[in-house]
Amino acid sequence: MACTPAQEEFQKNKVAKLIQNSQSFIITTHKQCDADGLGSALGMLYALKKIGKSARLLLVDDLPNRYNFLNQDLLVETYNSPHTPIEDTDVALIFDTNAESLIQPLYKELKKHCKHISFIDHHPFGDNLPTEYSFIKVNSASTGELVFDLIKSLNIDLDKKIARSIYSSIAFDTQVFRYIRGSSRSLVICAELLEYEKEPEKIHSYLFASYSKDKIKLLSEVFAKVEYPCSEVVIAKVNLKDLKKHNLKMDDVRDILDFLMSINEIKIGAFFREDSTNEFKLSLRSKDYLYINHIAKLFGGGGHKQAAGALLKGDYQKVKEQVLTEILKTLDTKKKAC
Ligand SMILES: [Mn+2]
Structure with a gap:
């Protein structure tokens, strides 16, 4: 299933409002994360911290080495059940997937401890949105683009760290603009992000040219x-x-x-x-x-x-x-x- 553009806009505003009205967040992405999921999660983490929210980023498995450049502030934690305590939290934000199985065993804990679960994603979903507060745009070339839109809706100013995270998302899923799904949107967003990210070539090389x-x-x-x-x-x-x-x-x-x-x-x-x-x-x-x-x-x-x-x-x-x-x-x- 996919939403109509009007439904997508409605869901985006609903999720933005939920974020605005909540204080604590757990952020995650799918197993064997890629730069789209990770960059989306980090971009949102930096944005939330900027407006005084408390947020942590938990991955369900280890961060692949080639993404260490995104983790220089060491904000990425690996969830290690049962040694990672999960506290009661307002919202779980899950990026770049809407399949519960790809977030297990963390998902079970999120269901127990989070008041709301929100999927922010660009993959097709079942007959209905997976949760009330989900923002899913199937035609989007990356999840990073949705995070960009949410950050704009929340009136949070972009900065170098947010820009690097989201730029990495978009550059990864579009393979540096080879796959833009018939829309200029990825390029328009990235043009704005490059006002803050001054080393895009370095990112391209971390993502696609760091072979051993x-x-x-x-x-x-x-x-x-x-x-x-x-x-x-x-x-x-x-x-x-x-x-x-x-x-x-x-x-x-x-x-x-x-x-x-x-x-x-x-x-x-x-x-x-x-x-x-x-x-x-x-x-x-x-x-x-x-x-x-x-x-x-x-x-x-x-x-x-x-x-x-x-x-x-x-x-x-x-x-x-x-x-x-x-x-x-x-x-x-x-x-x-x-
Ligand atoms: Mn993706």
Whole structure:
């Protein structure tokens, strides 16, 4: 589901009012955070502190190293159940997801201790908004843009730290403006943010060009085994044990599929990350007006129209065949429609 523009505006004002009238906040984002979720959360944290609210930022797992540049004030805490005490709080603000499962086990505690839970996000949701105070704009290219709008509604002045956080969100999800979802909004917002952020190139490089030699070794191994079941489809796989061998983390494989999608003829790509024996995180991507989120949904996952994912269990050859069947169906349907 998605809201109409009028509903989005209504929800934005409702969330802004809730923030205005509340004093204490817990801020978080999805598991294995990315720069959109983290930058959104940090941008809001700095903004709330600026107007005298009390707020803490809790991640459900460790902060990937490449985002340390955003955490120079060491405001990011990792939630470590049951050793991290959660106090009674007015509002939980959850960024860049509306799936409870991606915030567990923290979500259970937030439900117990927070008066209100607010999802601020740009992913599709179910039949209804997940909570009364949710602000979700599915057409937004990043969650950072929604945080920018909320901060404006709250009349909080931008500054260097807020700007760096939100700029990182937008630069990450748009891959430095490659994917702006048909709107100039990301660029217009960033033009304003760059009044305060004077080193955008440094951010681009932290986000997209901070590889280790070990990562290049892993990439060469993964690329050597890439499969092309037909000229428009690419499939790749990595095992967690390969990551360990090269001293890498899960965050290091996040962009492998993006590389493969830059092959000219490729229209749909699938990437399997084997997390344990017969358990996989599937990532799907598509381009040129082909959508793959229905495939992710079919396997119990979700996401955006052209970037989605799911968790799969079973023998690799079998799950791969199942996913490939759906990919080929999708390509076929599109060809018939043309
Ligand atoms: Mn995002």
